[in-house]
Amino acid sequence: MSADRQPSMPQHATPGVAGAVWHSLVWLVLGNTMGVMIAILLLLPGLNPWLGEWTYGRWMMVHMNIALYGWCSLPMLGFLFKVYGADRGSFSNWCRPVLWLWSGALVAGSISWLSGQSSGKLFLDWSGFARVFFPVVMEALWLLLIVAFISKPQGDPDSTLVTRIAKMVGLIILAAVPLAIYFASSSSVYPALNPDTGGPTAASQLESSLGVVLILLILPFGITRRTQSLSKAVTLSWIVFLAEAGLCVALGRTDVSHHRPAQYLSLASLLVWIPLIPAYCAAFRWHAATRGWRIAMFWWWGGLVVSGWVLFLPGVLDRIKFTDVLVGHSIVAVAGFLTALLIFVMIQLMGEEDAWIFNRRWSFHAWNLGVLAYVVIISIAGWIEGANPAFTIVPGPAREFLYIVRLLTGVAMLAGSLEWLTAASSLPALERHVEVELQGVNVA
Numbered sequence: 001m002s003a004d005r006q007p008s009m010p011q012h013a014t015p016g017v018a019g020a021v022w023h024s025l026v027w028l029v030l031g032n033t034m035g036v037m038i039a040i041l042l043l044l045p046g047l048n049p050w051l052g053e054w055t056y057g058r059w060m061m062v063h064m065n066i067a068l069y070g071w072c073s074l075p076m077l078g079f080l081f082k083v084y085g086a087d088r089g090s091f092s093n094w095c096r097p098v099l100w101l102w103s104g105a106l107v108a109g110s111i112s113w114l115s116g117q118s119s120g121k122l123f124l125d126w127s128g129f130a131r132v133f134f135p136v137v138m139e140a141l142w143l144l145l146i147v148a149f150i151s152k153p154q155g156d157p158d159s160t161l162v163t164r165i166a167k168m169v170g171l172i173i174l175a176a177v178p179l180a181i182y183f184a185s186s187s188s189v190y191p192a193l194n195p196d197t198g199g200p201t202a203a204s205q206l207e208s209s210l211g212v213v214l215i216l217l218i219l220p221f222g223i224t225r226r227t228q229s230l231s232k233a234v235t236l237s238w239i240v241f242l243a244e245a246g247l248c249v250a251l252g253r254t255d256v257s258h259h260r261p262a263q264y265l266s267l268a269s270l271l272v273w274i275p276l277i278p279a280y281c282a283a284f285r286w287h288a289a290t291r292g293w294r295i296a297m298f299w300w301w302g303g304l305v306v307s308g309w310v311l312f313l314p315g316v317l318d319r320i321k322f323t324d325v326l327v328g329h330s331i332v333a334v335a336g337f338l339t340a341l342l343i344f345v346m347i348q349l350m351g352e353e354d355a356w357i358f359n360r361r362w363s364f365h366a367w368n369l370g371v372l373a374y375v376v377i378i379s380i381a382g383w384i385e386g387a388n389p390a391f392t393i394v395p396g397p398a399r400e401f402l403y404i405v406r407l408l409t410g411v412a413m414l415a416g417s418l419e420w421l422t423a424a425s426s427l428p429a430l431e432r433h434v435e436v437e438l439q440g441v442n443v444a
Helices: 015-043 045-051 056-071 076-082 090-113 130-149 160-183 200-223 231-250 263-280 288-310 316-322 324-350 359-387 397-424 427-441
Strands: none
Touching: 015 045, 015 056, 015 076, 015 090, 015 316, 015 324, 015 397, 015 427, 045 324, 056 076, 056 090, 056 324, 076 090, 076 130, 076 160, 076 200, 076 316, 076 324, 090 130, 130 160, 160 316, 200 263, 200 288, 231 263, 263 288, 263 359, 288 324, 288 359, 316 359
């Protein structure tokens, strides 16, 4: 059977999945709106005083965090709802409160960050009340998942012994995440650092990259099935993963420079995943509607891995550290690879009748070409900045041109995300959920 066919794919998204899609898109639109505003402030810095204390630096913190904990995280709630059966039966009524609590935690965090409260750690800025509230919300999600898991009938065809053990292991790992977020947000806890750049070591980058690879290896088992034909790519992928995990352990967690050959050569081991991930995914059945975003994900993945290694090389990293080149690399990771991956997963989760939301040609190209143009423009600006730090500070014709184009690419991405949110707001599962609630009020 073709890898693009999955007869068991649902027709429509369940309320839990539809809610996760809608909430994630709300935060994507808000994040993109802030991104456009930030791009305007870079062109017109005289506008900053009009914002009072809520100036560029604070909005940038909110922009980055809601991208990670909003857009990049909420689709995974839909995935977890599906895997643990929380999106079906009576448990589906609890998915909506959990989603609103998650969004509420992001609102609390945003207010905290705009007020100047932060741990000072990139993507771990949680502090004060928000630092406690967000892990509590994650525990609420965990409670919903474990109750749904325990309540699932033993005779369920998807409840084999191996499957249940795997899900139990997943729950054990998820239980530790809230505590990990809380302690990692402490200003007294820091990872190993590269003494020549102040950034992460190769071991740290390899560790985080393997975390992403592990997610890519696990995801298919929760949303689809293997093809009938055997694939050596699956076995090979897990062997390579375990070998690189061992390499990561061997590198240790000490402060070490990127100039050491063991550092950049060990990071080069990630290049093998450029062909391995597509081969691994080909061993599973995917609906045809996922094809466009699946291919986009593979391309962004390749670009992310190659650029991540090249930018770490001695000489290159020495020039581009603290410049916009690293901003461009982060955009490849989040707006390119992660966005394509998340949409690919959401299409598979939503159902055949709802896949059109992300598959309209205009928004697909507006987003991907907008991201690509942004990365090229900001990388050029960053490379110039590496030789002349004043380039991004002192206005000039070249800087202004690059930043105007950067703004236009942000507008293109905002327009694409607005189209997705508008379409997602009409998902049948969301409308049916409202109707059921209204009927409940009438009965009461």
